[in-house]
Amino acid sequence: MPVERVKRSAGLLVFRRTADGGDSGVEVLVGHMGGPFWQSREEGAWSIPKGEYGPDEAPDAAARREFREELGLAAPEGDWIDLGESRQRNGKLVT
Template sequence: MKTATSAGLLLYRDRNGLEVLLAHPGGPYWRKKDEGSWTVPKGEVLAGEDLYKAAFREFVEETGFHPRGAVTPLGSVRQAGGKRVHVWAVEDDWNPETLVSNTFSMEWPPRSGRIQAFPEIDRAEWFDIATAHRKILKGQAELLNRLELLRQAE
């Protein structure tokens, strides 16, 4: 059963300016989509689960990476479909070429009777903040603004 709440981690680093790690959703519906389709690695919060623990678990499941950097809460946003997304910023570095994502199964092509497995995320990339604003889902863009404000206050 799907929940209207998810949690995730937004990795960031400073390499001649702020960069963030975004994930591209896997599966056939997202294959040809780019700008406005990238996301913070996130996923479903299980009943009774601590939000940060869910965010960490989902990040690891979707990337194969265990972040160890400083953690800062960015609060939550509501996406267009109504889902509430709780996010923490984590300062860390990671090579997205080592991505190992969990998978999901669905009937594809539709009405074919064939069940196929697809990665939750098919790739992840580092983006400078201006590019990230173009790539990220509209409902998550506020998270980038919050991260920028926090970094300016440091």
């Protein structure tokens, strides 16, 4: 019986603290997915820049690559905070 491989994506949740500080003083970068399916949708259409990667690529390298591909900019410099993995409804694991 063939082994089903789990699809994996990696992305960056870019954030900054605003001048007012505190818990409410954080802004995050999200993007609206493109294409005709998402054109007139808002709910569920916002996400972090992320994309699939294979077993030969490290998640952080894939996250940087996808950030550049989707936003046309290099990933910002700074410390990385590992947020772990989350499973989407479609079964894909996002790092």
